[in-house]
Amino acid sequence: MADPVTHPVLQLTGIRKSYGSGETESEILHGIDLRLERGEFAALIGPSGSGKSTLLNLIGLLDRPSGGQLFIDGQETGQLDDTGLTRLRGQRIGFVFQHHHLIPAFTALENVAMPLLVARGRPDAEMFEQAGRLLDQVGLAERKQNLANQLSGGQQQRVAIARALAMSPSLVLADEPTGNLDTHSADDVFALLREVNTRLNTTFLIVTHDRRLAARCDRIIEMVDGDIVADDRVHDKLPA
Amino acid sequence: MKSWMPFEWIAAIRFLREGRMQSLLIIVGVGVGVAVIVFMSALLSGLQANLVKRTLSSQAHIVLLPPEEIARPQSPAAGISLRLQKQAQRLRSIDQWQQIQARLEGLPNIAAISPMASGPAFVVRGDANKAITLLGIDPVRYSGVIALPERMVAGQLRVGAGEAVIGIELAKDLGADIGDKIRVTTAGDATETFTVTGLFDLGNKGVNARNVYVSLRSAQSLLDLVGGVSSIDISLHDIDEAERLASKIAAETGLTADSWIKTNAQFVTALTSQRVSSNVIRFFIGLSVAFGIASVLVVSVIQRAREIGILRAMGASQGQMLRIFLLQGGIVGFFGSLLGSGLAWTFLMLWRLMARNADGSPMFVIGVDPGLVAIAAGGASLVGILAALLPARRAARLDPVVAIRG
Numbered sequence: 001m002a003d004p005v006t007h008p009v010l011q012l013t014g015i016r017k018s019y020g021s022g023e024t025e026s027e028i029l030h031g032i033d034l035r036l037e038r039g040e041f042a043a044l045i046g047p048s049g050s051g052k053s054t055l056l057n058l059i060g061l062l063d064r065p066s067g068g069q070l071f072i073d074g075q076e077t078g079q080l081d082d083t084g085l086t087r088l089r090g091q092r093i094g095f096v097f098q099h100h101h102l103i104p105a106f107t108a109l110e111n112v113a114m115p116l117l118v119a120r121g122r123p124d125a126e127m128f129e130q131a132g133r134l135l136d137q138v139g140l141a142e143r144k145q146n147l148a149n150q151l152s153g154g155q156q157q158r159v160a161i162a163r164a165l166a167m168s169p170s171l172v173l174a175d176e177p178t179g180n181l182d183t184h185s186a187d188d189v190f191a192l193l194r195e196v197n198t199r200l201n202t203t204f205l206i207v208t209h210d211r212r213l214a215a216r217c218d219r220i221i222e223m224v225d226g227d228i229v230a231d232d233r234v235h236d237k238l239p240a
Numbered sequence: 241m242k243s244w245m246p247f248e249w250i251a252a253i254r255f256l257r258e259g260r261m262q263s264l265l266i267i268v269g270v271g272v273g274v275a276v277i278v279f280m281s282a283l284l285s286g287l288q289a290n291l292v293k294r295t296l297s298s299q300a301h302i303v304l305l306p307p308e309e310i311a312r313p314q315s316p317a318a319g320i321s322l323r324l325q326k327q328a329q330r331l332r333s334i335d336q337w338q339q340i341q342a343r344l345e346g347l348p349n350i351a352a353i354s355p356m357a358s359g360p361a362f363v364v365r366g367d368a369n370k371a372i373t374l375l376g377i378d379p380v381r382y383s384g385v386i387a388l389p390e391r392m393v394a395g396q397l398r399v400g401a402g403e404a405v406i407g408i409e410l411a412k413d414l415g416a417d418i419g420d421k422i423r424v425t426t427a428g429d430a431t432e433t434f435t436v437t438g439l440f441d442l443g444n445k446g447v448n449a450r451n452v453y454v455s456l457r458s459a460q461s462l463l464d465l466v467g468g469v470s471s472i473d474i475s476l477h478d479i480d481e482a483e484r485l486a487s488k489i490a491a492e493t494g495l496t497a498d499s500w501i502k503t504n505a506q507f508v509t510a511l512t513s514q515r516v517s518s519n520v521i522r523f524f525i526g527l528s529v530a531f532g533i534a535s536v537l538v539v540s541v542i543q544r545a546r547e548i549g550i551l552r553a554m555g556a557s558q559g560q561m562l563r564i565f566l567l568q569g570g571i572v573g574f575f576g577s578l579l580g581s582g583l584a585w586t587f588l589m590l591w592r593l594m595a596r597n598a599d600g601s602p603m604f605v606i607g608v609d610p611g612l613v614a615i616a617a618g619g620a621s622l623v624g625i626l627a628a629l630l631p632a633r634r635a636a637r638l639d640p641v642v643a644i645r646g
Contacts, residue, residue: 062644086552086555086556087557090556103550105258115555117247117250123250
């Protein structure tokens with residue numbers, strides 16, 4: 001496997017995605033080129049139907065592109081079968097969703113440990129220690145044994161962030177992470193993402209409608225009708 | 241979270257526990273199905289065993305008779321058409337019966353062998369005159385074949401010289417009781433007087449009116465079979481083997497060997513068709529249990545689509561998702577079968593209390609076979625897993641993108 005340090009966390013070249021076939025075929029993404037370096041904190045914005053979610057699903061290895069190449073940590077993903085994609089996804093990518101973040105049948109601690117449990121097959125003490133540390137870091141030390149649906153929206157999203165970090169992924173994909181929260185909780189959650197980014201140097205790609213939040217990212221990638229139309233570095237944190 | 245449990249088990253159990261009402265309902269549904277199957281099986285095998293026992297209480301499992309006498313033309317000349325008249329079968333002794341008896345004793349699966357001299361006769365007492373079957377027996381050997389001592393209602397099973405044991409119907413017809421004298425006459429005009437020493441009730445009116453047991457020696461002299469026996473009764477440990485063993489004995493000895501299966505062909509057919517129809521019922525109950533489990537799991541997969549999608553996004557494989565739902569089916573089947581076995585046991589206990597003869601004795605004994613419970617548990621778990629196959633595949637193939645968005 002390629003050495004993750006020397007490669008960009010994410011590299012897309014000429015990524016296309018179309019649905020249907022023949023006359024009903026419609027192309028959603030028209031050849032996307034994108035590169036995310038280690039530690040970047042990027043926002044992906046654009047109107048509904050611009051292809052943001054489709055792109056995020058491709059990057060998250062939940063779906064396959066119709067054309068083009070997709071590298072995660074330097075590894076080309078086009079040749080991988082479903083098992084290989086699933087494994088790579090589990091190890092390298094963390095997800096934070098807008099809705100239905102957690103599995104309600106499990107406690108906060110168990111939800112955070114879930115990616116480790118899925119990967120290792122059996123529970124062990126170490127995974128719960130790690131999950132506990134992550135929950136401490138997102139400020140939910142007191143809520144470890146609560147069932148997921150006994151937590152407030154903001155708390156659930158914090159648990160989801162802790163869960164996304166459980167496998168120490170290279171890349172965290174967040175789809176409208178604050179879309180379902182009130183302004184106060186949204187600010188808290190966003191601050192948490194930022195803090196993780198700074199502390200662990202984890203790369204973030206955040207899909208959002210909220211220009212106010214996007215403006216607080218280092219980089220804003222804007223999509224319209226299946227193309228990237230703008231890619232601005234807001235803070236000159238990283239050399240262009 | 242139990243540390244020895246694999247992820248799939250943990251998830252399956254949590255999902256079932258979370259959907260408490262659904263899980264409970266389907267487990268009860270499985271339980272009712274299993275209870276009916278177990279109860280029906282126990283009832284049926286108890287009933288059949290009882291019927292077979294009653295039928296065989298006055299019958300040997302295999303009866304050996306001398307070979308049929310066949311008329312043989314002396315020298316069939318060419319061009320002459322022969323019309324053979326079937327020969328009338330006279331009462332004959334089995335050739336070399338002691339040797340045959342000794343040989344039978346060496347065979348496996350034989351519980352008892354009872355040689356017997358039997359033939360038609362009349363019994364006279366006062367003005368009453370009845371046709372009977374005279375049976376000369378060795379009471380100890382005969383008791384091994386037919387449980388006559390248990391069926392004595394008065395007196396005792398004693399057939400010394402000049403002693404006879406008769407059925408309650410015959411006793412009624414003759415107006416005879418213990419200690420009374422009866423006179424037995426055969427077609428060959430031999431006559432002997434017997435004292436009635438016991439009355440039996442074999443549960444069959446015909447047998448009770450007809451059979452008269454005397455000593456082997458008395459019957460031999462009355463029937464003109466001195467030193468001979470007209471049949472050998474055999475009882476077996478495994479009655480289902482009767483037909484096979486009868487053919488074997490017939491082939492080896494040249495005697496006619498009739499098994500109870502052949503002589504009660506209609507009865508055996510009735511038992512078999514009863515078993516077949518109950519298997520059909522069991523099959524359909526199993527099928528409806530399977531559909532019940534499948535439908536609950538299909539709904540569960542739809543309800544949990546998002547969770548499945550999230551688990552897939554976290555790196556759970558299709559195989560893991562498949563196993564989670566297969567396990568749910570198996571667990572539901574297993575616990576349903578435990579509940580069902582418990583219910584069936586309760587039904588059977590109630591049945592034992594309710595189904596009683598007029599005298600208060602149990603109508604027939606039904607045992608709860610632990611093996612049957614184990615089979616029910618294993619079978620229901622398997623049915624659960626099979627029923628879960630379709631929903632589980634659906635869960636495994638769920639597109640995580642659609643699932644998460646949904």
